[in-house]
Amino acid sequence: MIFLHCVQRLLFPYFWDDFWFLLKVVRFGIQTAKYKRRGELVTVLDKFLSHAKRQPQKPFIIYEGDIYTYQDVDKRSNKVARVFLNHSSLEKGDTVALLMSNEPDFVHMWFGLAKLGCVVAFLNCNVRANSLLHCIRTCEPKALVVGADLLGIVEEILPNLPQNVSVWGMKDSVPQGVISLTQKLSTSSEEPVPRSHRIASNLKSTCLYIFTSGTTGLPKAAVISQLQALKGSAGLWAFGCTADDIVYITLPLYHSSGSLLGIGGCVELGATCVLKKKFSASQFWNDCKKYNVTVFQYIGELCRYLCKQPKREGEKDHQVRLAVGNGIRSDVWRQFLDRFGNIKMCELYGATEGNICFMNHTGKIGSVGRTNFFYKLFFNFHLIKYDFQKDEPLRNEQDWCSQVKKGEPGLLISRVNKKNPFFGYAGSYRHTQNKLLFDVFKKGDVYFNTGDLMVQDQENFLYFWDRIGDTFRWKGENVATTEVADVIGMLDFIQEINVYGVAVSGTKKGLYSTSLRLILRTSAYQRVDYQESQPIKEQSPGRYQDRLMYNSQPELLPKTCL
Structure with a gap:
């Protein structure tokens, strides 16, 4: 027996890690199948209502020192549902756009509208002007709900909004053309609306629109089905979180990480979350200690910011045991653990609209997850050769794609089928x-193109390598250079502009290590010509030279392009 154990440890060192994680995946699938056989369609909202009935006084959200129990959130969301049921023409299946910062009312609006069977579109509250109008028009909402701190942004675009969109503001005094939702809520009933409003037709029905970061142009509204929301909410549970955990959420709720993995994850567990309006590196550990946080969500930039903070005494004096997120660099990962203690970093990979995900359940530094024979039974994915010159997958003489060898970067693609569907985007097909690849290995097959280059090592660990397309990172978000060019091009004195990403010296490949380079032509100076094979050269030196070209971190760019 000891001999077999030694052989297993030598030849299959991750066998038990893979086995127990696989059991969790199977368990989730069996549970979902049981609900189907019973004819029950249990959604994230249904699970929340179950907790609100079973543990009404348990804290669900802690925000700026205030506690909102499961019962409080249930009653407040009932008031939201009653307002729209009695004072609007919304019907089941209609879309409502939500433009709000991180605050409890974001969850109240989300759940209240879900109780009416509405599809809720989460709008990025950092988007402005034409980009915001684009997002609103894309999801075609019947109503727009706006947080008190964002009413000024919406007031600028009110004249250009579609006429059939009613605008509701979370403030007593609102601009002309906006309905005060706060006033309506103050007199609304807490009685629940009939259950018939929220019953989903099937798990593949749409419940949310979550906008992508715009890596290939303007943001697109990813269709989120009830099944995808359930899968996203199971992430914390899969990593070992329990109902006793207190989860710290500083990521924006308009992205799937904060809403589905964070809020949805707490609903799945029946746990408590500490919600922060905005991430603060200086307040982070104080909040963790103050609220006895045991789990926090991260993106790589968040951990890097924490490591850049001045060192203080007692930095390991906290109760945090798990951190769940994505995008952390290997060097930051090691530095973070050395400085802040024995925290299990649960790195994952996934796209909001994608049909493939990886979870690093072993804690291997730098990896986004592991694959094996059993995993590929559930998720049929490949890493294929990519032509960087043509910016497309490389095909052979027979016009088929081919897989890369282990250790080589390849484009991650995932088979689209009934088991792992791709629901696409709202608006134009x-x-x-454009996110699908057809006839990849044989006639008729269809694959989801993640747009990400990955590497698989000899032990079957997967590592993020790079993202195709021309993007840069700004405060943890992917932004398309084309979108930046569109904004800068609105300036009167700009005649021509080209924006593209360049590598930042001293950083590693595949870590979003791009900044921006702008090529401008204005009435004040001549154009800068760019040739791919040669460095960029200034054609007309003069006092405008410093303004002509930016090759720097995004924070050094003019505010007009951010």
Whole structure:
């Protein structure tokens, strides 16, 4: 027996890690199948209501020192549902856009509208002007709910909003053309609306629109089905979180990480979350200690910011045991653990609209997850050769794609089928079609193109390598250079502009290590010509030279392009 154990440890060192994690995946699938056989369609909202009935006084959200129990959130969301049921023409299946910062009312609006069977579109509260209008028009909402701190942004675009969109503001005094939702809520009933409003037709029905970061142009509204929301909410549980955990959420709720993995994850567990309006590196550990946080969500930039903070005494004096997120660099990962203690970093990979995900359940530094024979039974994915010159997958003489060898970077693609569907985007089908690859290995097959280059090592660990397309990172978000060019091009004195990403010296490949380079032509100076094979050269030196070209971190760019 000891001999077999030694052989297993030598030849299959991750066998038990893979086995127990696989059991969790199977368990989730069996539970979902049981609900189907019973004819029950249990959604994230249904699970929340179950907790609100079973543990009404348990804290669900802690925000700026205030506690909102499961019962409080249930009653407040009932008031939201009653307002729209009695004072609007919303019907089941209609879309409502939500433009709010991190605050409890974000969850109240989300759940209240879900109780009416509405599809809720989460709008990025950092988007402005034409980009915001684009997002609103894309999801075609019947109503727009705006947080008190964002009413000024919406007031600028009110004249250009579609006429059939009613605008509701979370403030007593609102601009002309906006309905005060706060006043309506003050007199609304807490009685629940009939259950018939929220019953989903099937798990593949749409419940949310979550906008992508715009890596290939303007943001696109990813269709989130009830099944995808359930899968996203199971992430914390899969990593070992329990109902006793207190989860610290500083990531924006308009992205799937904060909403589905964070809020949804707490609902799945029946746990408590500490919600922060905005991430603060200086207040982070004080909040963790103050609220007895045991789990926090991260993106790589968040951990890097924490490591850049001045060192203080007692930095390991906290109760945090798990951190769940994505995008942390290997060097930051090691530095973070050395400085802040024995915290299990649960790195994952996934796209909001994607049909593939990886979870690093072993804690291997730098990896986004592991694959094996059993995993590929559930998720059929490949890493294929990519032509960087043509910016497309490389095909052979027979027009088929081919897989890369282990250790080589390849484009991650995932088979689209009934088991792992791709629901696409709202609006034009062209956007959905552009994310698909057809006839990859044989006639008729269809794959989801993640747009990400990955590497698989000899032990079957997967590592993020790079992202195709021209993007840069700004405060943890992917932004398309084309979108930046569109904004800068609105300036009157700009005649021509080209924006593209360049590598930042001293950083590693595949870590979003891009900044921006702008090539401008204005009435004040001549154009700068760019040739791919040669460095960029200034054609007309003069006092405008410093303004002509930016090759720097995004924070050094003019505010107009951010």
